Amino acid sequence: MGELAGAYADPALGSFDLDFYEGGTRVRSPLGVSWNTRFEQVDPVRSFRWVKGGAGFAGWHWSATTGGHVGYESWLERDRLILLDADPGVTGIASQPFWLHWHDGSRKRRHAPDFFVRLADGRGQVVGVRADDQIDEAAVGAFEATERACRAVGWGFLHVGVPDPVLMANMRWLSRYRRSRCRRRHDVADLLVSVFAEPAPLLAGAAEAGDPLLVLPVLLHLLWSRVLVTDVASQLLASDSMVHTASGQ
Numbered sequence: 001m002g003e004l005a006g007a008y009a010d011p012a013l014g015s016f017d018l019d020f021y022e023g024g025t026r027v028r029s030p031l032g033v034s035w036n037t038r039f040e041q042v043d044p045v046r047s048f049r050w051v052k053g054g055a056g057f058a059g060w061h062w063s064a065t066t067g068g069h070v071g072y073e074s075w076l077e078r079d080r081l082i083l084l085d086a087d088p089g090v091t092g093i094a095s096q097p098f099w100l101h102w103h104d105g106s107r108k109r110r111h112a113p114d115f116f117v118r119l120a121d122g123r124g125q126v127v128g129v130r131a132d133d134q135i136d137e138a139a140v141g142a143f144e145a146t147e148r149a150c151r152a153v154g155w156g157f158l159h160v161g162v163p164d165p166v167l168m169a170n171m172r173w174l175s176r177y178r179r180s181r182c183r184r185r186h187d188v189a190d191l192l193v194s195v196f197a198e199p200a201p202l203l204a205g206a207a208e209a210g211d212p213l214l215v216l217p218v219l220l221h222l223l224w225s226r227v228l229v230t231d232v233a234s235q236l237l238a239s240d241s242m243v244h245t246a247s248g249q
Helices: 075-085 137-153 165-175 186-195 202-209 212-224
Strands: 017-022 025-030 059-063 068-072 090-095 099-103 108-111 115-119 124-129 156-160 242-245
Touching (some): 068 075, 075 090, 075 115, 075 124, 165 212, 186 212, 202 212, 202 242
Antiparallel strands (some): 017 099, 090 115
16 A cells, blocks of 8 residues: 655545555554555445345345446445446446544544445545435535545545436346446347447337347347437336447447
8 A cells, every 4th residue: 555645745634544454454544545455445434234124125236237236224325336336437346445533623523424436547435325314414524524635645535415317217128238248249239230330229129120029128238238229217117218339429
């Protein structure tokens, strides 16, 4: 691990600590020392347990990006995981990657961000998931402190709330086809890319490529992985949804 230092270093590098697991060992060190840990690969600092009658709903999402399970503590976090998993600009995801410790001038504070994301360009990004109507004074303070810590080491910080319901309904459906086994028929995938070189309705294009029962899982996987593209933001997926290749118009 390298240390960020120098006369012009951000004071936040020393005023925040990161508390995390590395190789099964609990580590706590200043932000300026541990910032370049591969946090997308660490174990979560909190467990994901569903308590009967509890307000939350915890579980594990199998991520096509990481090839393993990533934990979540609510349906809202689960939905965000699906969106992160489908984002080609994301190469790594970890949940509850560390405790961020600081002193707010009155008392000691700590906060475990929901996700740490590694982006395709190598940068880190911390993601906080909270519905806007659920943000209280404590959450505001935690997000502000987290954003300051992220800025000091060149990470991005993103607060996200409830996603658009149409987009989320489509992405939940496509996520059922995220596993690579849906693309084992490479001949079908190649044929679909050819069929949709020009925009065409989803079901008509699938029928042109062969038996829809065989073709549709492959088609939906290609939509998930963005080899093929359709409008998932403004309308629900349907048989007449227009589909084209990512390089098409």
